[in-house]
Structure formats: structure tokens, C-alpha cells
Amino acid sequence: xxxxxxxxxxxxxxxxxxxxTVEDNRIVAVDNGCTLANAKFMSKERxxxxxxxxxxxxxxxxxxxxxxxTVDMLLDADRPLLYGWSGTHGEAQCIGVHVCELVGGIIDxxxxxxxxxSILAIQEVGHPGCTLGQVKNRADVVIYxxxxxxxAHPRHMSRYTTYADGYFLDNAFRExxxxxVDVRETETARVADEFIRIKAGGDYAVLSALRAIVRGxxxxxxxxxxxxxxxxxxxxxxxxxxxxxxxxxxxxGLTMTRGKYKNVRNAIELVDELSRHTKxxxxxxxxxxxxxxxxxxxxxxxxxxxxxxxxxxxxxxNPGETSAIDLLARKECDACLIxxxxxxxxxxxxxxxxxxxxxxxxxxxxPSMTTALADVQIPVAVSGIDADGxxxxxxxxxxxxxxxxxxxxxxxxxxxxxxxAKMKEARGQ
Amino acid sequence: xKFILNTGRxxxxxxxxxxxxxxxxxxxxxxxxxxxxDLMDLDLEDGEHxxxxxxxxxxxxxxxxxxxxxxxxxxxxxxxxxxxxIPPRTHSTGMPDFKNITxxxxxxxxxxxxxxxxxxxxxxxxxxNQ
Numbered sequence: 324x325x326x327x328x329x330x331x332x333x334x335x336x337x338x339x340x341x342x343x344t345v346e347d348n349r350i351v352a353v354d355n356g357c358t359l360a361n362a363k364f365m366s367k368e369r370x371x372x373x374x375x376x377x378x379x380x381x382x383x384x385x386x387x388x389x390x391x392x393t394v395d396m397l398l399d400a401d402r403p404l405l406y407g408w409s410g411t412h413g414e415a416q417c418i419g420v421h422v423c424e425l426v427g428g429i430i431d432x433x434x435x436x437x438x439x440x441s442i443l444a445i446q447e448v449g450h451p452g453c454t455l456g457q458v459k460n461r462a463d464v465v466i467y468x469x470x471x472x473x474x475a476h477p478r479h480m481s482r483y484t485t486y487a488d489g490y491f492l493d494n495a496f497r498e499x500x501x502x503x504v505d506v507r508e509t510e511t512a513r514v515a516d517e518f519i520r521i522k523a524g525g526d527y528a529v530l531s532a533l534r535a536i537v538r539g540x541x542x543x544x545x546x547x548x549x550x551x552x553x554x555x556x557x558x559x560x561x562x563x564x565x566x567x568x569x570x571x572x573x574x575x576g577l578t579m580t581r582g583k584y585k586n587v588r589n590a591i592e593l594v595d596e597l598s599r600h601t602k603x604x605x606x607x608x609x610x611x612x613x614x615x616x617x618x619x620x621x622x623x624x625x626x627x628x629x630x631x632x633x634x635x636x637x638x639x640x641n642p643g644e645t646s647a648i649d650l651l652a653r654k655e656c657d658a659c660l661i662x663x664x665x666x667x668x669x670x671x672x673x674x675x676x677x678x679x680x681x682x683x684x685x686x687x688x689x690p691s692m693t694t695a696l697a698d699v700q701i702p703v704a705v706s707g708i709d710a711d712g713x714x715x716x717x718x719x720x721x722x723x724x725x726x727x728x729x730x731x732x733x734x735x736x737x738x739x740x741x742x743x744a745k746m747k748e749a750r751g752q
Numbered sequence: 753x754k755f756i757l758n759t760g761r762x763x764x765x766x767x768x769x770x771x772x773x774x775x776x777x778x779x780x781x782x783x784x785x786x787x788x789x790d791l792m793d794l795d796l797e798d799g800e801h802x803x804x805x806x807x808x809x810x811x812x813x814x815x816x817x818x819x820x821x822x823x824x825x826x827x828x829x830x831x832x833x834x835x836x837x838i839p840p841r842t843h844s845t846g847m848p849d850f851k852n853i854t855x856x857x858x859x860x861x862x863x864x865x866x867x868x869x870x871x872x873x874x875x876x877x878x879x880x881n882q
Contacts (some may be wrong), residue, residue, distance in 0.1 A: 358766075475763075579850040583845045648840060672840075
């Protein structure tokens with residue numbers, strides 16, 4: 324059986340045109356997907372049952388035992404951290420907030436190690452964004468700054484920019500100019516019309532120079548800025564000012580390097596300057612398929628997008644203090660529930676060391692590096708494959724991910740619902 | 753020799769997101785991409801091992817020649833090897849310095865640890881029932 328228009332639950336593009344072939348409740352082929360989508364849909368290496376760490380290895384346990392362990396762990400903790408959330412659907416994220424509030428814990432998503440600084444910048448100066456459909460149909464200049472979509476979002480250029488047709492462009496491939504700004508000459512840089520190679524850590528200076536030139540103050544810009552010649556910067560500004568519609572996409576090259584949210588603020592303010600001459604927008608290249616959704620759900624429910632601390636009985640938000648990396652580095656939390664992410668692979672060692680020292684439960688379909696640090700792992704159905712739910716694309720558009728096979732395991736929201744119900748019962752609520 | 757460490761995603765690393773115990777994930781995330789002229793300066797051949805030392809620790813990686821990089825910069829794909837030496841400080845932003853970190857590189861005869869061995873070194877336990 325072929326199922327059309329399947330949504331891919333891998334990256335923030337949420338491509339919704341996959342064709343999945345299912346035989347005997349098994350996925351046997353995926354068409355239209357990128358290599359990352361194929362790897363996820365065709366993966367056959369899930370855990371079949373919850374596992375618990377023993378003295379010398381691991382043992383299988385029942386879902387009841389695993390859920391009871393999680394309930395006891397959270398209720399016994401003074402400072403529990405509930406982390407991850409970008410690899411699950413919005414309905415499960417909602418229950419996660421309820422669980423966190425009940426125990427006065429901290430809830431944080433992978434946002435804090437991807438586009439958290441972008442949110443801090445947006446909170447300072449706003450977000451002149453648009454949907455990817457607007458970019459596809461209108462943009463004649465596209466800038467990729469500090470990102471490498473051909474490796475991290477493999478279909479972004481073919482669905483929305485370089486190789487996509489545009490309703491308001493006669494010959495989109497020829498009319499659309501692509502500018503790439505990076506410290507490496509990546510595959511993406513090689514297909515660009517203009518590649519700006521900057522020195523590491525030079526983003527803020529280059530953005531400031533571009534703003535000065537757009538403002539007509541180019542004479543204050545030195546001959547070379549962070550390895551980029553003034554003549555190239557002037558050429559870029561001319562290209563941008565002549566555009567009918569420009570779209571900037573930026574990645575972790577801005578958020579993870581020196582300057583962090585100030586880099587992003589400068590990029591937004593460059594877009595603001597360019598919008599005095601033409602139409603320009605800016606969009607973060609969100610990584611995990613529903614990391615944007617975690618920001619939406621947390622904001623509706625608590626008023627804040629990530630790194631929310633309930634220990635005062637009300638929601639409190641202060642990234643740098645209440646964010647997962649800082650809590651773990653300070654060895655402050657005394658229990659951790661991780662869902663839909665792998666901090667064991669993606670957090671600095673000092674943080675991972677603390678995870679190994681405290682009671683930790685992982686809710687995830689497959690063994691990961693975090694499995695090695697956990698006391699219990701609870702496998703679940705995969706959202707978008709054998710569980711449905713709501714996700715948000717990188718431009719903030721909600722998209723329903725469907726199930727294409729029947730589940731043999733409970734999904735994230737069912738496991739979290741059980742945990743929440745048992746906790747309320749234990750608290751006499 | 754001093755270098756600037758940059759980390760980030762690659763398509764091979766992404767392919768292995770749900771297969772992290774595979775040899776392919778180990779090979780990709782324990783690679784240190786480096787300009788060929790820097791390899792010569794370090795007296796290294798492509799594929800030989802290099803010790804990368806930050807203020808926060810050290811890790812042994814496999815050197816891979818790569819002309820995408822400027823001289824003086826190395827690139828290590830996102831994963832447990834890069835994170836073994838990434839400092840946890842966030843400058844009050846919540847975000848560690850995953851990019852643009854000063855490191856020292858030197859040739860080494862030591863073997864790389866596997867991803868499970870890295871986890872066990874800090875108190876974890878490998879899961880091998882798959």
C-alpha cells in the first residue's frame with residue numbers, strides 16, 4: 324500500500340510530500356525523502372521493551388514498572404529537570420508542562436542548544452519573518468548565513484529556494500540569487516552565486532559593516548572586515564537593495580559562536596535596514612522537526628518559550644540560569660526526565676557527567692548515547708511513523724504528522740499521561 | 753599547534769541519529785577535518801590519529817584532510833567526541849561555545865575510544881542488547 328503526502332518527522336522543514344510504501348505493517352520504501360528521512364523511516368533498531376540498568380548490564384522490565392520508577396523519581400526529587408521535547412508532538416509537550424508544574428521542576432527543550440539565542444534576540448528586536456511559501460514564490464535573493472542546508476536540511480533548497488519554482492518568478496533558478504556566508508566552503512557554498520567567507524567569530528563585524536553600507540555610511544567600513552573585502556560587501560548590498568523580495572536564513576553559525584544572540588540581533592537589524600529599501604525577511608533554520616512546536620506549546624502554557632522553572636510555584640524564565648546546560652554544569656538538578664533528544668551525544672562532557680550521577684529516565688524509541696547514562700529507558704512509538712500529533716515547521720506553520728503503520732508500543736502522550744495520572748494520585752489530587 | 757575548533761552537522765552524522773552505536777557514527781563523529789597544509793605542518797598523514805586538547809579536556813580523533821577549511825581551523829562533526837572537550841559555560845545565554853574554540857593539536861599513536869567507552873569513562877553503561 325502506498326501512502327501519499329506523508330510528513331517527514333526529521334528536520335524543521337517538515338517536508339509533506341513523501342510517499343511511503345507499507346507491507347504487512349512494515350515500511351518497505353520511501354520516495355521523495357532525503358537521506359535523513361530514509362534513515363528515519365527505514366530504521367528497524369528500536370527497543371522492544373522498557374529497560375532498567377542493573378549492576379552489570381541491563382534488564383527488560385514492564386511498562387508499569389518503568390512508569391512507576393519515573394513517578395517515584397520525579398516525586399522524590401527536589402530539583403527535577405524535564406528536558407528534550409523537540410522530538411515529540413505538541414500534545415505530549417502539553418502533558419510535559421503539566422507534569423513539570425506538578426513537581427515544581429524545570430522544563431527545557433533542545434532550543435537552549437540550538438536557536439535559544441535567536442529567541443533572545445527576537446525578544447529584543449522582534450521577528451520580521453514569513454512562511455516558506457512566501458520565500459518559494461517571491462524571493463529573488465536568498466541568503467544562507469552560518470548554515471549548511473545541503474547537509475542539515477537537505478531538501479530546503481529544492482523545496483523553497485534555489486531549485487524551487489516560484490509563482491512570481493518566470494525562471495526561478497536563473498532569477499534567484501543565492502548568497503552563502505560561512506567560515507567553511509561547504510557544499511552549500513559551492514552552489515551559491517556569491518560566497519562570503521568570513522573569519523571565525525567575525526559575524527557581528529560583517530553584519531555591522533553591511534548595515535553601515537546599507538545606511539549609506541560605507542566610507543566608515545575598512546578595506547577588509549573579518550576577512551571579507553569591502554568591495555564584496557558593497558556588491559552584496561547592491562544585490563540585496565535591488566531585490567524585489569529577499570529572504571535570510573540563518574543557522575547555528577550565528578547562535579553558537581562568540582556574540583550568540585547579539586549576532587542574531589544584528590542580523591535582524593540588517594533585515595530591518597534592508598526593508599527600508601525593499602522587502603526582506605529572516606527565518607531561523609530550526610533543526611529538530613518539532614523544536615519550534617516546543618516553543619509554541621511552552622509559551623501558550625507558561626508565557627515563556629523554553630528554560631522554564633516552576634520551583635517558585637509560578638513560571639520563571641532566565642536562560643543562562645534556568646537552562647539545561649547551566650543546571651547540569653552547576654550540578655543543581657537531582658533527577659532528569661529526557662524525552663525526544665540525546666543530550667548524552669550533544670551536551671558538553673561536564674553536563675553529561677552529572678546526568679550519569681543522578682537518577683535519569685529516557686523516553687525514546689531507540690538506544691542512544693543517553694541510554695548509557697540512564698537508569699531506565701521507556702521505548703515509545705515514533706511520532707510521524709506510528710503515532711500522530713501536531714508539529715510546527717521552522718516558519719511557525721503547524722502541520723499534523725500522521726501515522727503510517729499501526730503502533731505496537733504506546734506513544735509519548737500515552738506514557739506521559741500515565742505518569743501524570745499516577746503522580747496526581749500520589750499527591751492526592 | 754593552536755587551532756580554532758568548529759563543530760556542526762554533517763549528512764552522515766544526521767543519517768546515524770537513530771543508529772548511534774553503529775561503526776559509521778563512530779567514524780564520522782570521531783573525525784577531525786583539517787586543511788592538508790596543516791596536516792603537513794603536524795607531520796600527519798590523512799587517517800592518522802591526532803590528540804585535540806582544549807582547556808576542558810582532550811580527545812583522540814582521526815585526521816581527515818579537507819580543503820573546505822581555512823588553514824588554522826578544524827571541524828569535528830557534532831557528537832560525543834567533540835563534546836568531550838567543549839566547555840560547559842554559556843556566558844549567561846544557556847548556549848555553550850560549540851564553535852570557535854581554541855584548541856591544541858598534536859600527532860599521537862594512541863587509539864580512539866569508542867562512543868560507548870567515552871560514556872563509560874564518565875560513569876555510563878553501554879547497551880549492547882541491540
